Amino acid sequence: xxxAAVGAxxxxxxxxxxxxxxxWAEFVPLVTSESSLDALGLSLRTSLTATALCVLxxxxxxxxxxxxxxxxxxxxxxxxxxxxxxxxxxxxxxLLYTFGRRGLLGQSFEALGVTVAFSTTAVVIAQTFVALPxxxxxxxxxxxxxxxRYEAVGATLGARPTTVLRRITLPLVVPALVSGxxxxxxxxxxxxxxxxxxxxxxxxxxxTLPLEIYLQRETDPDAAVALSxxxxxxxxxxxxxxHQAGRSGGARLRGPS
Amino acid sequence: MLRTxxxxxxxxxxxxxxxAVVVLSGCAAGGAAQPAATVPGSEAPSASAxxxxxxxxxxxAASLKGTFTELADEFEAEHPxxxxxxxxxxxxxxxxxxxxGAPADVFASADERNMAKLVDEALITxxxxxxxxxxxxxxxxxxxxxxxxxxxxxxxxxxVATVVCAPQVPCGAATxxxxxxxxxxIAPVSExxxxxxxxxxxxxxxxxxxLVYVTDVTAAGDAVRGIAFPESAEAVNVxxxxxxxxxxxxxxxVAFIDFVTGSRGRxxxxxxGFGAAGTxxxx
Numbered sequence: 001x002x003x004a005a006v007g008a009x010x011x012x013x014x015x016x017x018x019x020x021x022x023x024w025a026e027f028v029p030l031v032t033s034e035s036s037l038d039a040l041g042l043s044l045r046t047s048l049t050a051t052a053l054c055v056l057x058x059x060x061x062x063x064x065x066x067x068x069x070x071x072x073x074x075x076x077x078x079x080x081x082x083x084x085x086x087x088x089x090x091x092x093x094x095l096l097y098t099f100g101r102r103g104l105l106g107q108s109f110e111a112l113g114v115t116v117a118f119s120t121t122a123v124v125i126a127q128t129f130v131a132l133p134x135x136x137x138x139x140x141x142x143x144x145x146x147x148x149r150y151e152a153v154g155a156t157l158g159a160r161p162t163t164v165l166r167r168i169t170l171p172l173v174v175p176a177l178v179s180g181x182x183x184x185x186x187x188x189x190x191x192x193x194x195x196x197x198x199x200x201x202x203x204x205x206x207x208t209l210p211l212e213i214y215l216q217r218e219t220d221p222d223a224a225v226a227l228s229x230x231x232x233x234x235x236x237x238x239x240x241x242x243h244q245a246g247r248s249g250g251a252r253l254r255g256p257s
Numbered sequence: 258m259l260r261t262x263x264x265x266x267x268x269x270x271x272x273x274x275x276x277a278v279v280v281l282s283g284c285a286a287g288g289a290a291q292p293a294a295t296v297p298g299s300e301a302p303s304a305s306a307x308x309x310x311x312x313x314x315x316x317x318a319a320s321l322k323g324t325f326t327e328l329a330d331e332f333e334a335e336h337p338x339x340x341x342x343x344x345x346x347x348x349x350x351x352x353x354x355x356x357x358g359a360p361a362d363v364f365a366s367a368d369e370r371n372m373a374k375l376v377d378e379a380l381i382t383x384x385x386x387x388x389x390x391x392x393x394x395x396x397x398x399x400x401x402x403x404x405x406x407x408x409x410x411x412x413x414x415x416x417v418a419t420v421v422c423a424p425q426v427p428c429g430a431a432t433x434x435x436x437x438x439x440x441x442x443i444a445p446v447s448e449x450x451x452x453x454x455x456x457x458x459x460x461x462x463x464x465x466x467x468l469v470y471v472t473d474v475t476a477a478g479d480a481v482r483g484i485a486f487p488e489s490a491e492a493v494n495v496x497x498x499x500x501x502x503x504x505x506x507x508x509x510x511v512a513f514i515d516f517v518t519g520s521r522g523r524x525x526x527x528x529x530g531f532g533a534a535g536t537x538x539x540x
Binding site for chain 2: 096100101102117118196197199200201202203206207211214215216217218219220
């Protein structure tokens with residue numbers, strides 16, 4: 001218990017310390033300045049897009065990793081989870097060499113008239129890259145925990161594999177999908193290093209909230225603290241909302257069955 | 258079942274604790290190892306010859322990394338009893354650290370504004386700062402110069418992807434000054450938080466051009482080509498250095514500052530591309 005309390009204090013105390021430094025008299029003007037609102041809007045838009053991409057790409061990945069077996073699967077899983085342990089700046093450099101103007105794919109994109117460098121697309125790519133493992137990891141864990149019994153029953157009753165996936169497998173893991181998506185969203189919202197190294201920083205285009213905070217700190221620490229608080233509040237609201245959604249989703253599933 | 262859970266929890270705490278110990282001892286070792294490594298050659302007699310010994314910590318702007326590392330080595334060789342610990346970061350980060358109580362004996366800033374902050378905090382006496390170097394902007398382009406940039410005005414041309422520093426940081430303020438001096442308005446594709454990030458975008462070929470300091474171009478070697486432009490004289494960045502008021506070793510701190518502002522310091526700084534500070538500009 002005592003150690004748990006120390007752990008909780010370790011997480012909460014820095015947040016409390018930050019709140020004590022907020023300049024409340026100037027708080028509203030600081031967080032509603034044009035550059036702050038641009039950064040917040042951009043962060044929400046790009047993080048939501050990145051979360052959608054994570055679901056789109058991550059669900060098939062998790063299903064394949066949890067439900068099939070093939071040679072090299074363990075190695076593949078470790079590699080897929082690599083962005084989780086990679087320092088974000090390293091991820092940014094890797095993305096630069098992939099999607100940059102001189103990168104592996106960047107040159108083909110350039111030929112097609114698509115420029116990723118310094119665009120909002122680059123921000124979404126960076127966020128998706130770092131957030132994807134969170135979705136894959138939580139969904140794959142849930143798929144393994146649920147097991148294949150219900151799926152097997154469905155199949156013996158004549159359901160096709162796609163029907164099994166749609167009617168049995170996915171509904172069973174909705175709570176995990178929601179919490180995985182929330183984790184991905186939170187990670188995308190906080191993404192900093194890869195964006196800085198890969199996308200650049202321009203108001204309204206690539207300067208997300210964490211980059212704005214980093215920049216404001218140079219001249220206006222009050223603004224940086226105020227924006228940090230906004231970021232924390234957004235993150236807490238999202239996590240709480242998703243927790244609620246996950247619980248009701250789970251309840252709905254348990255109800256009829 | 259319960260037992261395994263509990264055992265696992267204990268194990269987790271043990272791992273956490275071990276990690277904390279490793280991290281903490283790592284910090285301690287890091288702090289102690291550096292001076293220890295430089296001290297071994299210390300023969301007591303020669304140390305007393307110059308009358309200087311002990312450790313000083315120098316907080317210096319990131320752009321001084323190459324030159325100050327070299328100068329600190331030479332200073333230690335000249336004064337065997339002395340060891341110089343160097344900390345490099347952005348000037349405003351260093352100011353924050355010193356204000357929050359980091360132990361510094363000398364502060365070398367990349368601009369006068371950050372030095373003034375410490376004077377305001379009474380951590381540096383008002384007449385202590387001495388200007389020791391200057392730095393001006395230069396255009397950095399990839400070696401191939403894909404857009405054929407030759408002048409500052411070329412950066413404002415359509416189709417030239419230019420990266421600059423954000424106005425909030427010193428190199429961005431200098432950028433704004435040269436833009437207004439030249440009467441042009443550059444529409445950058447990115448406004449970075451540090452000059453290092455600007456240079457990175459140019460060396461990686463993402464940007465066609467960037468505005469960085471001449472010393473960054475020198476340090477980058479063949480990775481970029483530097484183009485000097487006359488308007489750079491409108492935004493000369495002055496580097497001041499000063500002893501921190503409650504430093505632990507003021508004699509050595511002053512001796513190190515004398516060394517940096519002396520002939521050897523000027524030679525090393527000059528070779529790296531820094532300009533000499535006009536003696537009359539010192540307050």
